Every structure is written in structure tokens, then in C-alpha cells.
Amino acid sequence: MSRRAVLGWAGAGAAVGAAGAATVGLAAREDPTPAGRSGLVPFHGAHQAGIATPVQDRLHFAAFDITTADRAALVRMLRTWTAAAAAMTAGDQVGSGATGDPQAPPGDTGEALGLPASRLTLTVGFGPGLFTRDGVDRFGLAALRPAPLIDLPAFPGDRLDPARSGGDLCVQACADDPQVAVHAVRNLARLGFGTASVRWSQLGFGKTSSTTPEAQTPRNLMGFKDGTRNIAGTDTAALERYVWVAPADGPAWMDGGSYLVARRIRMHIETWDRTPLGEQESIFGRAKGEGASFGRTHEHDPPDLAAMPEDAHVRLAHPDSNDGATILRRGYSFTDGTDGLGRLDAGLFFLAYQRDTRTGFLPVQQHLAGTEALGEYLQHVASAHFACPPGVRGPDDWWGSTLFGPTGT
Amino acid sequence: MSRRAVLGWAGAGAAVGAAGAATVGLAAREDPTPAGRSGLVPFHGAHQAGIATPVQDRLHFAAFDITTADRAALVRMLRTWTAAAAAMTAGDQVGSGATGDPQAPPGDTGEALGLPASRLTLTVGFGPGLFTRDGVDRFGLAALRPAPLIDLPAFPGDRLDPARSGGDLCVQACADDPQVAVHAVRNLARLGFGTASVRWSQLGFGKTSSTTPEAQTPRNLMGFKDGTRNIAGTDTAALERYVWVAPADGPAWMDGGSYLVARRIRMHIETWDRTPLGEQESIFGRAKGEGASFGRTHEHDPPDLAAMPEDAHVRLAHPDSNDGATILRRGYSFTDGTDGLGRLDAGLFFLAYQRDTRTGFLPVQQHLAGTEALGEYLQHVASAHFACPPGVRGPDDWWGSTLFGPTGT
Numbered sequence: 001m002s003r004r005a006v007l008g009w010a011g012a013g014a015a016v017g018a019a020g021a022a023t024v025g026l027a028a029r030e031d032p033t034p035a036g037r038s039g040l041v042p043f044h045g046a047h048q049a050g051i052a053t054p055v056q057d058r059l060h061f062a063a064f065d066i067t068t069a070d071r072a073a074l075v076r077m078l079r080t081w082t083a084a085a086a087a088m089t090a091g092d093q094v095g096s097g098a099t100g101d102p103q104a105p106p107g108d109t110g111e112a113l114g115l116p117a118s119r120l121t122l123t124v125g126f127g128p129g130l131f132t133r134d135g136v137d138r139f140g141l142a143a144l145r146p147a148p149l150i151d152l153p154a155f156p157g158d159r160l161d162p163a164r165s166g167g168d169l170c171v172q173a174c175a176d177d178p179q180v181a182v183h184a185v186r187n188l189a190r191l192g193f194g195t196a197s198v199r200w201s202q203l204g205f206g207k208t209s210s211t212t213p214e215a216q217t218p219r220n221l222m223g224f225k226d227g228t229r230n231i232a233g234t235d236t237a238a239l240e241r242y243v244w245v246a247p248a249d250g251p252a253w254m255d256g257g258s259y260l261v262a263r264r265i266r267m268h269i270e271t272w273d274r275t276p277l278g279e280q281e282s283i284f285g286r287a288k289g290e291g292a293s294f295g296r297t298h299e300h301d302p303p304d305l306a307a308m309p310e311d312a313h314v315r316l317a318h319p320d321s322n323d324g325a326t327i328l329r330r331g332y333s334f335t336d337g338t339d340g341l342g343r344l345d346a347g348l349f350f351l352a353y354q355r356d357t358r359t360g361f362l363p364v365q366q367h368l369a370g371t372e373a374l375g376e377y378l379q380h381v382a383s384a385h386f387a388c389p390p391g392v393r394g395p396d397d398w399w400g401s402t403l404f405g406p407t408g409t
Numbered sequence: 410m411s412r413r414a415v416l417g418w419a420g421a422g423a424a425v426g427a428a429g430a431a432t433v434g435l436a437a438r439e440d441p442t443p444a445g446r447s448g449l450v451p452f453h454g455a456h457q458a459g460i461a462t463p464v465q466d467r468l469h470f471a472a473f474d475i476t477t478a479d480r481a482a483l484v485r486m487l488r489t490w491t492a493a494a495a496a497m498t499a500g501d502q503v504g505s506g507a508t509g510d511p512q513a514p515p516g517d518t519g520e521a522l523g524l525p526a527s528r529l530t531l532t533v534g535f536g537p538g539l540f541t542r543d544g545v546d547r548f549g550l551a552a553l554r555p556a557p558l559i560d561l562p563a564f565p566g567d568r569l570d571p572a573r574s575g576g577d578l579c580v581q582a583c584a585d586d587p588q589v590a591v592h593a594v595r596n597l598a599r600l601g602f603g604t605a606s607v608r609w610s611q612l613g614f615g616k617t618s619s620t621t622p623e624a625q626t627p628r629n630l631m632g633f634k635d636g637t638r639n640i641a642g643t644d645t646a647a648l649e650r651y652v653w654v655a656p657a658d659g660p661a662w663m664d665g666g667s668y669l670v671a672r673r674i675r676m677h678i679e680t681w682d683r684t685p686l687g688e689q690e691s692i693f694g695r696a697k698g699e700g701a702s703f704g705r706t707h708e709h710d711p712p713d714l715a716a717m718p719e720d721a722h723v724r725l726a727h728p729d730s731n732d733g734a735t736i737l738r739r740g741y742s743f744t745d746g747t748d749g750l751g752r753l754d755a756g757l758f759f760l761a762y763q764r765d766t767r768t769g770f771l772p773v774q775q776h777l778a779g780t781e782a783l784g785e786y787l788q789h790v791a792s793a794h795f796a797c798p799p800g801v802r803g804p805d806d807w808w809g810s811t812l813f814g815p816t817g818t
Contacts, residue, residue: 098632099696103687106697111631114625178615182630223522224519273515333591344607346591
């Protein structure tokens with residue numbers, strides 16, 4: 001049931017519907033037209049949407065603890081979630097919708113009624129705790145834990161809050177309208193009641209990475225462009241090489257999937273704001289205004305790493321400094337009130353996708369942590385790691401079918 | 410210095426500039442075109458912008474403690490803030506801008522570089538603590554505390570967190586782009602360093618009220634339209650009667666100003682989501698889909714209060730149930746992670762403007778609290794009250810000039 005049609009807003013519904021249909025083919029464009037921003041991103045496919053998809057404006061990310069020991073209940077929830085996700089990403093209501101039988105709780109919570117799909121994508125990942133927790137093989141999946149889904153080591157300077165870290169499952173909701181992203185996570189949480197419980201969640205208000213190099217690179221809360229040379233969502237060769245798990249990589253259930261590292265990175269913005277411009281630029285290795293790296297004129301000129309200080313962020317994070325390690329970044333800025341000391345609790349909710357975390361995030365972060373000059377202004381305060389399965393192939397498929405087996409038993 | 414011009418993005422800059430200029434005259438439109446969403450709301454005027462202004466999509470609200478005992482320092486900060494606000498609401502950079510002298514910290518933090526003004530408004534209010542704190546007349550203002558700026562009483566069911574309540578000063582930043590709103594609050598906080606310290610701040614991701622009755626009424630996180638009969642920003646007579654302080658009201662320094670009540674209202678959405686539709690509708694007194702009140706067909710039909718249950722929200726909150734008490738609502742939905750019990754910390758950040766809180770929010774809330782059926786699903790967890798002075802009249806005027814006197818001494 002469409003979120004528009006149910007209300008009989010024929011005019012608005014028809015306009016939005018037409019725009020949505022027209023923009024499916026424009027999925028590779030970023031900063032899309034208003035019609036594009038309200039459009040649809042296909043839910044079904046070989047890979048999950050929300051990874052190579054042009055980065056939407058807003059994020060709601062949630063990690064869940066599985067609260068049942070019943071494998072069948074978990075599979076039922078994943079099937080229900082998949083159906084709900086297919087509906088919501090199509091701009092439709094969940095289940096029986098927000099209106100109807102007055103005797104029953106509504107099938108959809110309703111706050112997205114009248115709103116277009118807003119390029120919503122929902123991306124699911126499985127955390128280490130799904131395979132074993134405290135040494136217990138909870139769901140008969142222990143043998144299927146992928147080798148790349150490592151327990152991330154402690155990095156120098158980490159100060160991780162366990163309550164905001166980890167999780168058995170994650171859902172990344174990205175959309176151009178935050179109400180649509182919040183609605184999606186909230187409805188999945190509601191459908192998971194009794195089976196999964198929200199462990200932590202994070203709202204991101206502004207994207208800090210782009211997967212469309214022709215678009216304007218967004219700025220992080222330090223005022224700098226970052227991730228200029230991110231993997232393009234249209235660069236199939238780079239995606240195959242660095243992002244999608246290949247058949248030879250194993251395990252088979254992850255074929256076409258990707259590994260996700262999430263890090264909540266608090267920025268000490270008050271200190272940063274009192275740092276001279278020249279020092280800020282040396283710390284990044286690029287100009288603040290245009291974004292050109294040191295020794296270059298334009299943002300997209302290939303960087304001259306030797307022209308930067310040895311501890312500059314661009315230099316240390318570059319693939320050439322990390323044996324070619326390359327990750328797809330999809331992070332968002334956050335601001336979550338204050339910390340009780342009069343400072344904004346703000347920073348970067350870092351999201352990176354990769355084919356193998358051991359050759360992606362791990363070596364890059366091992367290189368950066370404790371070395372880069374930027375580290376003085378950052379603190380990693382939460383961390384999580386998930387194996388994101390391949391895409392849902394069609395209406396009969398569901399999130400996790402490759403892991404649990406098609407019947408789930 | 411324009412945020413666009415400094416980067417030499419001639420194409421984008423020219424397009425946005427033209428759109429901005431064109432939309433000044435469209436300030437009364439809501440859901441504006443993309444050009445309108447990037448446009449300018451005039452900063453100077455008889456009243457502060459951000460009250461009757463068509464409600465923008467996003468909010469960043471901050472309350473500050475004044476950390477100095479030096480009246481002159483406070484006045485200097487307010488003058489500096491005013492200049493910065495005039496620049497940012499015009500889409501310009503603060504002070505010397507984000508680039509320039511490499512030896513000095515930048516005059517602007519830079520994360521809004523390249524972004525249009527996005528209809529940014531900045532609205533300032535003065536809290537009770539500015540007049541006296543712990544019985545001390547800190548700044549020689551005690552005699553000027555307005556009678557309507559009461560210490561709000563405890564209401565039944567309140568469970569207020571002092572760390573998220575109150576404040577000597579507040580800044581309400583509204584914009585269609587959250588990065589622009591966050592940038593504005595962050596730069597004012599930076600400029601206030603040593604004089605004011607952020608006490609608490611709140612991000613709002615989706616507006617829940619409209620001041621343009623012809624636009625679609627937004628939905629709150631309970632999935633309902635609310636505030637259908639809010640005061641229209643173009644209804645001069647209603648604004649004069651219910652929102653703007655009149656000369657006869659006193660004190661003179663508040664002439665043209667307004668009183669702001671802010672309440673952080675947590676919604677127990679997990680419980681709400683398990684409530685049958687019919688019960689939800691009885692609790693509000695209106696249909697969930699169309700939003701029509703009981704006994705009516707369309708959302709904007711005048712309500713028939715007698716057709717609703719006696720404890721319905723629409724009935725109890727209506728002016729006819731409160732001796733005509735009428736407030737201008739400008740609230741936003743929030744979602745701030747989880748509460749440690751697997752529940753989303755989500756709800757309504759309620760903002761109401763009125764000519765006199767004693768005849769506005771106070772009687773309405775006294776009537777609702779402990780009486781309305783909705784109360785079972787809500788908890789007021791923070792509260793603040795501010796006197797918002799009149800508008801800044803021109804480039805030589807500043808926030809607080811009517812309170813501190815034009816020279817500030």
C-alpha cells in the first residue's frame with residue numbers, strides 16, 4: 001500500500017510517483033534534483049543497496065542485540081524485516097499500513113505517511129555475536145563466521161564505550177529525508193520486539209563522503225573536504241576489487257557481500273577551532289578552501305604525498321602509504337548534544353565497506369592511530385564490525401538466506 | 410564574504426545567488442521550491458526571525474550558561490554574536506572567514522563553505538538566570554526581569570533532568586540544511602568561549618508544526634498530524650494578539666519580543682506502537698490518516714470538541730477549552746540514540762512562542778498534564794523558559810540592546 005495512495009492525495013501522489021519512476025535510472029547521480037531526492041533505489045539485486053549507492057543526505061544507524069535463543073524466531077524476524085524493507089524502500093507502508101482495523105495496533109507507525117521514498121536504502125549486517133557469544137554457538141552458525149570478521153584490536157588512543165559498540169545485527173538506513181530513515185529503523189525495531197532489542201543507535205545529519213566523484217565533496221565538522229578519492233559507486237572494477245566479497249574469498253554465504261566497520265569518532269572541535277589555519281592544513285595535507293592537496297591546485301589533482309608532512313592525514317591514509325589498502329567510506333557527521341563540560345558532543349560517524357577488513361580498515365587504522373597529527377583532535381569512542389550479506393535476489397529471498405540456508409532451518 | 414564567492418564556484422554561486430534573491434519575497438511560503446529552500450530569511454526587522462517565519466526543516470537549539478560576571482564582556486559577546494548571525498543568515502562567512510591568514514585560527518569553522526543560507530534563522534532568548542541566579546543580581550538586570558518570565562511550576566508527570574533544562578541564554582537555529590544550523594550554533598559557541606558555555610543542545614530532525622496552514626501538516630513520531638490550527642505566520646492580527654509583546658504589556662525592552670517555552674517530551678513509542686488504532690485516534694481525537702477531528706471529514710474542518718472523548722488531546726488543547734489561550738508551536742521531532750533499555754530515546758522537542766506565558770503555555774499545560782489520555786505515552790524530561798527580545802533593527806543594532814541599553818553600559 002503506497003504511502004501516498006492511501007491518503008488519496010491524487011495530485012501529489014501522481015507527481016511523486018512519476019518522479020520516483022523517472023529517477024530509478026538515475027541511481028548513479030548524486031545531489032540529484034528534488035525529483036531524484038524523492039525517488040526510489042531498487043531494493044533487490046546482487047548486492048545490498050546502501051553501499052555503492054550514491055550517498056544520501058541523512059543516516060539512522062541501529063545495532064541490535066538478539067534477545068532470543070530460538071533460531072526459528074530469528075529467521076522469522078529476518079523474513080519479516082525483509083518484506084518491510086522492500087515495502088519501505090518502495091515508498092510503501094509496512095504490513096497492513098497505518099490505518100485500517102481500529103481494534104489492532106497499526107501495521108505501520110505512520111510518521112512517514114505522505115512522504116516519498118526519499119531514496120531510502122536499508123542495509124543489514126551480522127556482528128560477531130551472532131556466530132558465538134561468550135563461547136556459545138547460539139544459533140548453530142559458529143562454523144560459518146567469516147575469517148575477515150575479526151575482533152578488531154585496540155588501537156592507540158581508543159576509548160571505546162561498550163554500550164555504544166558492537167551488536168549482533170545492524171541496520172543502516174540512509175535517505176534524503178531523516179524522517180524516512182528514522183521511520184524505517186523504528187518500524188524494524190518494532191517488528192523485532194521480543195527477538196531483537198536496539199543496543200545503540202546513531203543519527204547522522206550530514207554526509208561526509210561521496211561515492212560520486214563528479215559531485216561536490218562534502219565537508220566534515222573540521223571544515224575540510226575528506227575522502228576526495230573515495231571509490232566511485234559506478235567504478236565496477238574498483239568495487240569488485242575492494243568492496244564486494246568474491247567467490248574465491250569464502251565463506252560462500254558472503255559471496256557478493258561486504259564487511260562494514262563503524263566507528264564513532266568524537267572530534268575535539270573546540271580545540272580544533274583555536275588551531276591556526278596553516279596548522280590545520282598541514283594536519284590534513286590539503287588546503288581548507290579548495291581542498292587541493294599540498295603542492296597541487298585543484299581538489300581532484302592526484303596528490304603528491306611527498307609534498308605533505310609525514311604525519312598528514314591525506315598522506316598516511318592514502319593507498320600508496322598502505323600497500324594499496326582501499327576502503328569505501330560512507331560516514332556522516334553527528335551532533336548529539338553536549339558532554340556535560342560545555343562542549344558539543346560532535347564528530348564523525350565513520351562507516352567503511354571493504355572486501356576484507358584485514359586488508360582494508362585494519363592496516364589503514366593501524367597506520368593512522370598514534371601516528372597522524374590529526375589524532376590529537378580525535379577520539380574513537382565506539383566501534384563495531386559487521387558482515388553484510390549479499391543482496392536480496394527477489395521477492396522470495398530474504399536477508400540471511402545465504403547464511404541460514406534458504407529454508408532457514 | 411560569501412560562502413560561495415570565496416571558492417570561485419561561479420556557476421553554482423550565481424545560480425544560488427539568484428535563487429536566494431528571488432526567494433526573499435517568498436518568506437511566507439512553506440515547502441518552498443529547492444531554490445526557496447536555499448534562500449535567505451531577512452535577519453533585521455521589528456521582530457526576530459525564526460518565530461513567525463515559515464518553519465524550516467531542521468533545528469539545532471542550544472542553551473548557554475553565562476560563565477563571566479563581567480557585564481561588558483557579556484555585551485561584547487552579544488554584539489559579536491549579532492554580527493556573526495547577520496553574516497550567517499545571509500549565507501556569508503563569520504568574521505575573516507574560513508581561509509586567509511595561516512598564522513591565525515580561522516574566523517569561520519568552514520563546514521558550511523559552499524552551502525547556501527538554507528533559510529537559516531537565529532533567534533535569541535534570555536533565561537531567568539540572566540536576571541538573578543541564586544538571588545544574586547549578576548548583571549544589574551534584576552529589576553528588568555519580565556513578569557511573564559515566570560519560574561515554570563512542576564506539572565503532574567514531569568521528570569525533568571536539570572542538566573538538560575534551563576539556561577541563561579538560548580539560540581534557536583532553524584534551517585533547511587542541518588549542517589547550516591549546526592554550523593551556526595557551533596560558531597556562536599566558539600565566539601562565546603570564556604563568556605558563555607553550552608549547557609545543553611538539541612538537534613531536531615523533522616518539524617512537527619507548520620505556520621503556513623496551506624502547506625501539508627507534518628506528522629509527529631506518533632504518526633499523527635498535530636497543530637492543524639497553529640497560528641499562521643502571515644496572520645498579523647493573531648500574531649499581535651497572541652505572540653508579540655505589545656507596548657502596554659511591559660517591560661519596554663520586550664516590546665515586539667515573545668516568550669519561548671521549550672520542553673523535551675520523550676515519547677514511549679514502543680508502548681504507543683502496540684496500542685490499537687482506534688484507541689490512538691481516541692487519544693488524539695482525530696483520524697490518523699487524513700487528520701480530521703472526530704465527527705469531521707477533512708483535517709481543516711473546524712473541530713467539534715463535543716464529538717471527542719473528554720480526555721482527547723485536540724479537545725483539551727483547543728483554545729475553547731482554555732479560555733482562548735493560544736500559542737504558536739514550532740516543535741521538532743528528535744531521536745537521540747537509545748536509553749540503555751533497548752528503547753529509542755525519541756520524541757518531541759516542543760517549542761512554543763507566546764505574548765505572555767501566564768496566559769499561553771501555562772494554562773494549557775496545567776489543563777493537559779495529568780488529564781489528557783496522551784499523557785500515559787509521554788514524559789516531559791526537560792524544560793526551559795526564555796524572554797526573546799524584539800528584532801535587531803539594523804546593522805548598528807544588536808541582540809539585547811533594548812535590555813542592556815544601546816551602549817550596553
